[in-house]
Amino acid sequence: xxxxxxxxxxxxxxxxxxxxxxxxxxxxxxxxxxxxxxxxxxxxxxxxxxxxxxxxxxxxxxxxxxxxxxxxxxxxxxxxxxxxxxxxxxxxxxxxxxxxxxxxxxxxxxxxxxxxxxxxxxxxxxxxxxxxxxxxxxxxxxxxxxxxxxxxxxxxxxxxxxxxxxxxxxxxxxxxxxxxxxxxxxxxxxxxxxxxxxxxxxxxxxxxxxxxxxxxxxxxxxxxxxxxxxxxxxxxxxxxxxxxxxxxxxxxxxxxxxxxxxxxxxxxxxxxxxxxxxxxxxxxxxxxxxxxxxxxxxxxxxxxxxxxxxxxxxxxxxxxxxxxxxxxxxxxxxxxxxxxxxxxxxxxxxxxxxxxxxxxxxxxxxxxxxxxxxxxxxxxxxxxxxxxxxxxx
Numbered sequence: 545x546x547x548x549x550x551x552x553x554x555x556x557x558x559x560x561x562x563x564x565x566x567x568x569x570x571x572x573x574x575x576x577x578x579x580x581x582x583x584x585x586x587x588x589x590x591x592x593x594x595x596x597x598x599x600x601x602x603x604x605x606x607x608x609x610x611x612x613x614x615x616x617x618x619x620x621x622x623x624x625x626x627x628x629x630x631x632x633x634x635x636x637x638x639x640x641x642x643x644x645x646x647x648x649x650x651x652x653x654x655x656x657x658x659x660x661x662x663x664x665x666x667x668x669x670x671x672x673x674x675x676x677x678x679x680x681x682x683x684x685x686x687x688x689x690x691x692x693x694x695x696x697x698x699x700x701x702x703x704x705x706x707x708x709x710x711x712x713x714x715x716x717x718x719x720x721x722x723x724x725x726x727x728x729x730x731x732x733x734x735x736x737x738x739x740x741x742x743x744x745x746x747x748x749x750x751x752x753x754x755x756x757x758x759x760x761x762x763x764x765x766x767x768x769x770x771x772x773x774x775x776x777x778x779x780x781x782x783x784x785x786x787x788x789x790x791x792x793x794x795x796x797x798x799x800x801x802x803x804x805x806x807x808x809x810x811x812x813x814x815x816x817x818x819x820x821x822x823x824x825x826x827x828x829x830x831x832x833x834x835x836x837x838x839x840x841x842x843x844x845x846x847x848x849x850x851x852x853x854x855x856x857x858x859x860x861x862x863x864x865x866x867x868x869x870x871x872x873x874x875x876x877x878x879x880x881x882x883x884x885x886x887x888x889x890x891x892x893x894x895x896x897x898x899x900x901x902x903x904x905x906x907x908x909x910x911x912x913x914x915x916x917x918x919x920x921x922x923x924x925x926x927x928x929x930x931x932x933x934x935x936x937x
Contacts, residue, residue, distance in 0.1 A: 782809020
């Protein structure tokens with residue numbers, strides 16, 4: 545067999561395998577969010593995650609992929625690849641797009657209606673995400689921004705859109721008192737939270753590692769190995785520092801905060817895992833975990849109700865991870881900041897206007913009675929835990 549053919553086959557298989565790992569993050573998000581919300585809303589959260597994957601992937605196949613990579617018309621037409629199958633490359637990019645909206649689903653959970661959210665998902669996968677992706681990854685005017693696997697393109701885009709959605713939706717009923725006190729709403733299923741968090745962690749190896757695109761040479765294989773090791777290291781550092789901080793604060797080890805600390809570290813290394821050594825991810829991940837611990841209560845002080853801490857994990861650390869590239873590798877800080885600023889200035893207002901329009905035209909939020917009973921019955925007609933007596937507050 546010709547050596548070039550062998551490289552083609554190996555790199556194609558590498559992209560397909562990485563794509564599968566990324567798609568494993570779909571149940572990761574679903575389990576994490578299902579465990580963190582109240583039991584009366586679990587079916588709605590699960591349904592939303594499945595539909596997000598289906599709709600965003602379908603829209604990306606139709607035209608979003610072409611918009612992002614300069615194709616023509618529909619169905620991958622006009623997008624060329626070099627060194628691996630164009631279908632494998634599409635699947636890899638398609639696996640990414642649903643994560644951008646999955647970042648949002650937990651943060652708007654327990655009060656958003658599924659169909660209006662799916663309408664926004666069409667806008668995100670067909671318009672907002674491809675435009676930002678084209679500017680940075682598609683050879684556009686932000687191509688000098690170094691963002692290996694999407695600190696800005698995925699995590700910040702999803703985070704800015706989520707912030708817009710939360711501001712339009714408002715907080716969950718009973719989350720904040722009239723006096724401004726924060727009412728704790730406990731998670732419904734800690735084992736599911738843990739399973740979801742670990743599935744996301746494993747999926748991140750495909751998320752970041754696959755973004756090298758090639759593995760069929762010694763140099764590329766070493767690079768992929770470095771990326772995956774650095775990814776894991778940042779997650780470890782984020783989990784450990786989060787555990788230390790919450791133990792110092794409360795003399796308790798909060799597994800939800802530890803997992804969010806790990807996810808914060810994983811987000812933070814996503815932009816620069818390919819350009820740093822083995823010690824830098826410790827600092828990058830530790831800062832990421834620290835930011836999560838302090839950002840979650842900070843958002844609550846401003847009555848920005850995020851049930852799963854997605855803003856703290858993805859938006860805050862998407863920004864930090866993009867900056868960290870310039871701090872720990874030879875890249876321009878001004879260029880990285882430019883990418884952060886332009887992405888935010890585009891994504892947030894477009895998303896905000898879209899949510900306002902959806903709200904006025906068909907409604908965005910469940911009414912007070914259904915929110916009290918739970919979205920499972922209103923949206924799905926199916927309760928996740930029908931045999932349990934649930935709190936209705």
